[in-house]
Amino acid sequence: MKSAPSVLLDEVRTRPGRDTKLGAVVRWTFITVSLVFLAALLFAPLATVIAMALAKGLGAYFQTFLDPDTQAAIRLTLTTALVVVPINTVFGFAAGWSIAKFEFKGKSFLITLIDLPLAVSPVISGMIYVLLFGLQGWFGRYLQDHNISIIFALPGIILATMFVTFPYVARELIPLMQQLGNDEEEAAITLGAGGWITFFRVTLPKVRWGLLYGIILCNARAMGEFGAVSVVSGHIRGLTNTMPLHIEILYNEYNFVGAFSVASLLMLLAVATLIVKTFVERTGYRRRR
């Protein structure tokens, strides 16, 4: 079976009267303009990451990852993602189940609220937690008296990351579960299956591609978030520096090999994300808006 775009292209090729000289000129102009634009803006920066990381050879490249501060940054980023992604996935299912399986008032308003973090600047996403938990913030005094640190510590980083990546799983699952309908679930319940059995044996397999899609996007954002985390982290080397923040520190110290080496790791993550995404789309999963 052919995918939709290639059917379309066949149709273009066999179209009568299309193969004119003007058509060819327009075609090649469009392709050239597209490629030049993307080359300057996207491909050159991607290639530069590799070139800069390897500027002083493979030895210097791997040396970066022996540095304890770099290792601490990688560990912190992984920890954050490991906490944030599962929580947001559970949330995505809760939101998907309640919104797709039931009819209630104010549903579209609820969906709008879930998408809210996407419309907010990352800096504001971090700032709102500083206003709550920072030293001059609402709970600042109380937290200090009780020796609890949220801002400039791991909890703040996790909260800010959670806010930024909050909608990613939910916004894949909600439309998908709405579209797939409730017939199988209702049949399972009627035949005597419990709610959890129905969820794990019926719903979960139905939505697996959308789930995977949401999780990898959520993970990519969680590991790469810069603005929000930058505001709450305090940039303490080896302690509250995530990988993106560590890149900034190395870069500002003119340690370009180090900065671009860490950057190359995050670029690899982005490439892996896109590969999984393309693979999921091959299965026929299409994201809806």
Next chain:
Amino acid sequence: MKPLRQPSVLPGFGLTFGFTTLFLSGIVLLPLAALVLMTASMPWSEFLRVITTPRAMGSYRLSFGASLLAASINLVFGFIIAWTLVRYEFPGRKIIDALIDMPFALPTAVSGIALTSVFAANGWIGRYLEPLGIHVAYTWIGVTVALTLIGMPFVVRSVQPALQEVQRDLEDAAETLGAGRFYVFRRIILPTVLPALLTGFTLAFARAVGEYGSVIFISGNIPMRTEITPLLIVIRLEEFDYRGAAALGFVMLVISFAMLLTINLLQAWGRRRLVATGH
């Protein structure tokens, strides 16, 4: 009267709805309310003074000016790229199609340092622009370049499906009846993709206004000249001027919501048009 919730045989409404609203309130709504309340606790005169300082005004000018310019560039080039990907076959088309989403997936700090080194005076592209007197890195042009990169996928991904919707028979019919290429484009293709183009433009613009990571490396961050509003907020926070930061954040929040509303209206308009033309 319609009941609050219609009955269903499926269990779990209380649990999932409760968890959803609780989690949403705790993580998103309450913290955002803190920002609004912090701003509301300021006297009106102080609020006005804080958000209209020359430095703040300079940052709005750059943030909104560069975002508008970047979104406009994307309107043109995003359309060309979407058109190329939908209508033409060429080697590497599928890989390029997949790479369009790169700015979504790539951490902003990575694109920030990468763009800076490409467009710096000794960079791959910067070295050819520098003799022409075009300084990209550490000027407003650099800010625009960064905002163009992060906004590009929004326009391409909005326009692509709309272009696939264009009815080719209509184009053929028009050409058979003697319409020129440009006429077909203006009267058939453009009206079909216009809502998608405007949605992509607004999405790109909204994203650009709030962008931080990819801009701060290439902008040079000179107050009044290359300092974006999100950076000014960060500076205020680092000075422990929470109220000043909250006021600026509130301004940005209001603008973001206005744009969110615009996007929703545009999408509703697009759907109505599709229905009206019988798709």
